[in-house]
Amino acid sequence: MQRLVSLALPVLVLAGASVHAQEGSIRVGGSTTALPIISSCAAHFMEKYGSWDKADSSLAKEQAVVYVTGGGSGFGVKGLMNGTIDLGLVSRDLKDSEIQALGGPVAHVFARDAVAIATNTSNPLAKTKQEFTTEELAAVFSGQKDRFSQIDGRLPAKAVVLLTRDASGGVTEIFQERVMKQQRLAASRLQFPSTAALIKKLETNDSAIAFVSAGAVGGDGQLRTYAVDGVMPTQENIVNGKYSLNRPMLIVARPSPPRRAQLFIDYVLGDCQATVKEMGFVPVRAAKP
Amino acid sequence: MRRTSLADAALRQGSLVALTGAVLLLALVVGYIFWESRIPPSSDVSLAGFLLFDRWDPTGQPHRLGIGHAWMATLLIVGLAVALATPLAIAIGIFMAEVAPPAARAVAEPALQVLAGVPAVVYGFVGCATLVPLMELWLPTGETVLCAALVLALMVLPFIAATAAESFSLVARELRLAGLALGVSRWYAFSRITLRKAAPGLIAGIILGTGRGLGETLAVLMLSGNSPVVPDSLIGRGQPLTALIATDLGESAIHSDRYYALFSAGLLLMVSVIAINALVGQLKRRLLGAGQN
Numbered sequence: 359m360q361r362l363v364s365l366a367l368p369v370l371v372l373a374g375a376s377v378h379a380q381e382g383s384i385r386v387g388g389s390t391t392a393l394p395i396i397s398s399c400a401a402h403f404m405e406k407y408g409s410w411d412k413a414d415s416s417l418a419k420e421q422a423v424v425y426v427t428g429g430g431s432g433f434g435v436k437g438l439m440n441g442t443i444d445l446g447l448v449s450r451d452l453k454d455s456e457i458q459a460l461g462g463p464v465a466h467v468f469a470r471d472a473v474a475i476a477t478n479t480s481n482p483l484a485k486t487k488q489e490f491t492t493e494e495l496a497a498v499f500s501g502q503k504d505r506f507s508q509i510d511g512r513l514p515a516k517a518v519v520l521l522t523r524d525a526s527g528g529v530t531e532i533f534q535e536r537v538m539k540q541q542r543l544a545a546s547r548l549q550f551p552s553t554a555a556l557i558k559k560l561e562t563n564d565s566a567i568a569f570v571s572a573g574a575v576g577g578d579g580q581l582r583t584y585a586v587d588g589v590m591p592t593q594e595n596i597v598n599g600k601y602s603l604n605r606p607m608l609i610v611a612r613p614s615p616p617r618r619a620q621l622f623i624d625y626v627l628g629d630c631q632a633t634v635k636e637m638g639f640v641p642v643r644a645a646k647p
Numbered sequence: 648m649r650r651t652s653l654a655d656a657a658l659r660q661g662s663l664v665a666l667t668g669a670v671l672l673l674a675l676v677v678g679y680i681f682w683e684s685r686i687p688p689s690s691d692v693s694l695a696g697f698l699l700f701d702r703w704d705p706t707g708q709p710h711r712l713g714i715g716h717a718w719m720a721t722l723l724i725v726g727l728a729v730a731l732a733t734p735l736a737i738a739i740g741i742f743m744a745e746v747a748p749p750a751a752r753a754v755a756e757p758a759l760q761v762l763a764g765v766p767a768v769v770y771g772f773v774g775c776a777t778l779v780p781l782m783e784l785w786l787p788t789g790e791t792v793l794c795a796a797l798v799l800a801l802m803v804l805p806f807i808a809a810t811a812a813e814s815f816s817l818v819a820r821e822l823r824l825a826g827l828a829l830g831v832s833r834w835y836a837f838s839r840i841t842l843r844k845a846a847p848g849l850i851a852g853i854i855l856g857t858g859r860g861l862g863e864t865l866a867v868l869m870l871s872g873n874s875p876v877v878p879d880s881l882i883g884r885g886q887p888l889t890a891l892i893a894t895d896l897g898e899s900a901i902h903s904d905r906y907y908a909l910f911s912a913g914l915l916l917m918v919s920v921i922a923i924n925a926l927v928g929q930l931k932r933r934l935l936g937a938g939q940n
Contacts, residue, residue, distance in 0.1 A: 517787040524873065524894045534706060542707045545716070545876035546884060548790060549894060551868075562780070565787050 382420030388434020388447030501544030720885030740811025814848020
C-alpha cells in the first residue's frame with residue numbers, strides 16, 4: 359500500500375502544480391513517514407466538510423481541497439520558506455536555524471513515531487533477555503554479533519536473522535541516527551516492503567529480531583518488545599520522551615497561518631488522532647489526560 | 648463500394664497511427680532511461696565501485712551506491728532457474744511433439760499456457776507459504792537464492808517448454824522418417840536428427856526464458872530475502888536488480904545520486920534484455936531457414 363502511495367506521488371505533485379493558483383485549496387508536504395497519516399486525514403477532512411464555509415462560516419463557499427505531497431522533512435521546511443506549500447510535515451525537531459529563517463513558525467506535534475526492538479515469544483532471547491543497551495543493538499544490527507551465543511553466552515550458537523523495513527522507511531532513519539550512528543546496517547538483513555509483511559515474518563521465525571514501529575507491535579500477543587537502556591517502549595514513556603528511540607512528527611506553518619490552514623491543523627490535532635493510532639503511530643493529544 | 652474503401656482507408660490509417668504510437672512509446676521509455684542514467688551515478692563513486700565492489704547503503708554516512716551484489720544475485724538466480732527448468736522443459740517438449748497422444752496433448756498444452764499466465768505475485772505467495780517454511784526447518788531463513796531460483800524455474804518452464812515443443816514439431820517429417828527407414832532406433836533418430844535440427848529453436852527458448860527471468864521482480868523479491876548482500880552460497884540471501892529498483896526507487900528523491908544509480912541499474916537490465924531478444928530474433932530466423940529446407 360505504501361509503495362502504491364509513493365508511486366502515486368509524482369502524479370499528485372504534478373496535479374498539485376497544475377492547479378497552483380486555484381483558490382480554496384491548501385497544500386501540505388514534507389516527511390514521507392507522515393505522508394500516509396496526513397493523506398488519510400486530508401481525505402477525511404474533504405469528505406467531512408466538502409466546502410470551506412461548512413468548516414467555518416466566515417469562509418467563502420468554495421470546494422475544500424487539501425493537496426498532500428511527500429518530498430521529505432527537508433522539503434517540509436524549504437517548501438514552507440519559499441511558499442510552495444502552506445503546511446510542512448517534519449519528522450524531527452526543527453533546527454534553530456530553521457526556526458529563525460521561518461520567523462517563529464507555528465509547529466504542532468501531532469504524533470510520535472517510536473521504534474521498538476521486537477522478537478516473537480519463542481525466540482531464544484525472549485527467555486533470557488529483558489533489555490538491550492544501545493551499543494549492544496548497534497553490534498547486533500551491524501552484524502558484528504551474528505550468533506545468539508555472542509549476545510548471551512548461555513544461548514546456542516544459532517544465527518541471528520535481522521529484519522528491517524526497506525530503504526529509508528521512517529524507523530530506519532531514527533535507528534540509524536540514534537543507535538547505529540556511524541556504523542552500517544548489516545547487508546545480510548532481510549528487507550520488507552511493509553511493516554505488516556515484516557511483522558508476519560517476525561511472528562513465524564524464531565531466530566528473527568527487528569526494530570519496528572512500536573504501535574504496530576503493541577497489541578500483538580505473539581511478539582514481545584525489549585527495553586532499550588532500561589526503558590520499555592510504553593505509550594507513556596514515548597509521550598514523555600523517556601524512551602529514547604522516538605521522534606516527534608510535526609505539522610508546521612508560517613507565523614499566523616491563514617484560516618484554512620489553521621482549520622486543517624485543528625483537524626489533524628483533533629479528529630485525525632484516531633487515524634494516527636490506526637496507522638500505528640502514537641497519538642500525542644489523545645495520550646494526554 | 649465506396650463506403651468499404653473508406654473503411655479500409657480509415658482502418659489502415661488507424662493502424663498506422665497505433666503502430667507509430669507504440670513504437671514512439673517504446674523509444675520514449677528507452678530514451679528516458681538512457682537520459683536519466685549516470686554511470687557511475689555520482690563523482691564520489693568510481694565505476695568499478697558502482698558495478699562491482701561497493702555495497703548498497705544509500706542512507707549510511709557516507710552513502711555507498713554499489714550494484715554489484717544485485718547483478719550477481721540476478722545472474723545466480725536466473726542462471727540456476729534456467730538450468731533447473733531446461734532439462735524438464737526439453738522433456739516436456741519431446742513428450743508433446745513426439746510421444747503424446749492427441750488427448751494428452753490437448754490437456755498438456757492449455758496447462759502450460761495457464762502456468763505461463765499465473766501472475767508473479769501468486770508464485771511469490773505460494774513460494775512464501777510452502778517453500779519458505781519448509782526450508783526453515785533446516786535454515787535460519789527460508790528466503791534464499793535457492794528458494795527464489797526454484798520458483799523462478801517454475802515460472803520460466805512454460806516458456807522454454809512451449810518453444811521446445813514447437814521446434815521439435817517443426818523438424819521435417821521426411822527427415823525423421825528417412826532416418827527411421829534406415830533402421831535406426833527411435834532414440835537414435837531423435838538424438839541425431841530431431842535434436843540437432845531443433846537445436847537453434849531450443850536455444851532460442853532457453854534465451855527467451857532467461858529474458859523472462861531477468862525481468863521478473865515480485866516473486867524473486869519476496870523469496871530471495873531482498874538483502875543487499877553478495878550471495879555467498881545457494882542458501883545465502885540476495886537482492887536481484889529488479890528487486891533493488893522496486894525497493895529503493897520509491898524512496899529516492901528525483902535526480903539524487905541514488906536515483907541515478909537505480910536508473911543505471913535499470914539501464915543495465917534493459918540492455919541485457921534487449922540484447923537477449925535480439926539474439927532470439929537471430930536464432931528464430933535461422934530456425935525458420937532450417938525448417939524450410
